[in-house]
Amino acid sequence: MRRLVYLLPVIIVLGMAAFFYRGLHINPSIIPPVLVNKPAPPTDLPGLPGHKGLKTADLMGHVSVVDVFGSWCFACAEEHPTLVAISKTDVVPIYGIDWADKPADAIAWLKRHGNPYARIGMDPSPARTVVAWGVTGAPESFIIDRHGIIRYKRIGPITPDIWLHTMLPIVRELQQ
């Protein structure tokens, strides 16, 4: 019995190695493949206090933009004025997914920068929904068609240029 105790370290190492070996082989699926032209992943997020939440059903019946952001994200602050401007044009609703954020921080952040989002779902860590959407960093944005299918994915901040020349034409076409 006493001898077994001394063998414990080697048993632990072998056990860990087995996990690592499995981990290596499921590795390619760490970041799900880009989901463009596939249905938006099942989503059921509670709302940021004082805001409506975000469900898969909310994405049906109309074209929408889903934007993943967080108050901790520097580039999101860069993109934000553009989103506020877009929301004022009433062309398309923008839904937000607030990633790994504290509600109080997010509310304060939106107060300071303005709120372009018609709905804001909260996805605190471990952020399973954001991962399911294949997000690798914030900000990332998606254009969803009226059947709830992702038609475009933008990695990084939306600039006025990107919006006018790339995203808006796609939105217009989908709305036809």
Add this chain to the structure above:
Amino acid sequence: MITEIGHFALILALAVAVVQAIVPLIGASRGDVAWMRVGGTAATVQFLLIFIAFLALMHAQVTLDFSVLNVVQNSHTHKPMLYRITGVWGSHEGSLLLWVTILSLFGMAVAVFGRNLPPGLKARTLSVQAMVGVGFLTFCLLASNPFLRVNPAPINGDGLNPLLQDPGLAFHPPFLYLGYVGLSVAFSFAVAALIEGKVDAAWARWVRPWTLAAWTFLTIGIAGGAWWAYYTLGWGGWWFWDPTENASFMPWLIATALLHSAIVVEKRDSMKGWTVLLAIIAFGFSLLGTFLVRSGVLTSVHSFAVDPKRGVYILGLLVAYLGGAFALYGIRAPSLRLGNGLFSPISREGGLLLNNVLMATGAATVMLGTLYPLIVQAVGGGKISVGPPFFDSVFVPLMMPMLLVLGVGPLLSWKRADLGAALGRVKLAAVIAIATVIITWFAQGGSLRLWWAAGGMGLAAWLAIASFLELAERLRLFRAPLAESWRRAIRLPRSAWGMSLAHGGLALVVAAMFGSTAWQSQSVQNQKIGQTVTVGGYGFTLKGIRNVKGPNYSAQQATFVVTQDGRQVAVLHPQQRHFVMPPVPTTDAAIQGTVFGDVYAVLGGPAGPDSWVTRIYFNPLMPWMWVGAGMLALGGFASLSDRRHRVGAPKRARAAATAAHPAGA
């Protein structure tokens, strides 16, 4: 041609390593001195050959030889000379070559500095060191060869990740590797002792300086990495509990435990089995870190290119070395007569044992948090991320009792100590610590929300003052005439200076961690030119933006004038850089330290005709983190230069005499 010489030297080095792994080991078991001596010669030759290979790769990088694949993938004609040199270890292949270079450097160091070692132990240690070398050299040659050619050679290269083109990042990996890989010596000593079947006080005394050297370099490397993250990532943070950071932190924790447990083996001939185990685990964590960073099993901002084949290879090495050493331990340890005598919990060794338990638990916690996503994924639970909240709420509280004990531990005597008397000598520290808690509490408005910050400040004050009192007592400072204190200061062993410096440095680091976390103020805004934003009591006025050109990037540079009460404190020039090849923007934060904290500004993109997105921080006490880290490293070097480590072979006979006394009492 030079590239082929490097390639060939690396192959020769592998052959030499094979000889070094086998011949001295057989010599040691037969008692054949000539065979044992082969180890030292082979270790030197092996290092020289690998160093030639390293220089050959550096030559290819510096001269931009685009017929070498590694250069094509990581360089470009626009790359400045400094980063062509540091670019040698900027890629997976090159950094692995640095890894084996340092491994063989330590092998040679054991051969050169280990003249006092008994020939058997030395031969076996060098043999084990070479066994590690064989595995990694094979990996280098078969799966990550930096000397592969491309034909036809392209006209230009792909460029180096601009995030890596930064002095902080260029220089911290070599230090990290000196630390990581330096722990291989402790590992080799442990395995050699297990093969030999003898662990005693002399062994602990031989292992300690190598552990200390590795620990010191690792400290510098980790601090350098934190500094890099602090000023390049532009988030105002310095530690993100990222898998790669954790990969360097786990061996540091275990090396810290090993440093302290080796003292117990040396002085009290106790905790021997545990110390051997720690020496194996410390290097085991280095291997684990190498695996995590290079296999792509975990996603991290630092990861090298994902390649599962390489992952399998490193995993194989990890299992072979760690599993092999542990198996040997399992077989040998029960018959080693490790003499883990009981000892009084209130004693120096009791305090050091507690340090060990908490450090090891801390390392296990960090490992759990780092690997948890992987484990969940392996059992089919989907992909999750364990964020900083886990580490903050589990790891940080675990370290609090350690800081408490750390203040009084050095004052306890060996065998059986009088806790009351020891505490009496640090009364002043306790009073100041409690006063610090109360003052901090009131200063932050008496709110319960940041109670932990007040506690953290109190702990830092306790540790700092108690460490100072311990030193003052040794020097009889303020009690004896200054001249006598001075004489005592000169005669004080450098290892005692080392301890005081390191413990005091830790106090500063703790203060900076809590201060910057609890009271950081930040502000993100669209700032017009001429507009002043007030953060943390400092006014940041955006004076203007101009375009500047770097060697391989263009940048927008802002000028901020920072004032406090109308007095100018600093002028900051943060930049938003746009690299040419590959075209990636990076932020370059501007930071100026003051006694109270760092003023920190980051420039984002334009937000309007005269307005820019700016992010401004005040990070209280941050400069003290780097001062504290510097003191930790200085403490390591001071202790390393202690004459006990340099001269006078510790005699096994003397060690045996110590062992004759029953351990504990």
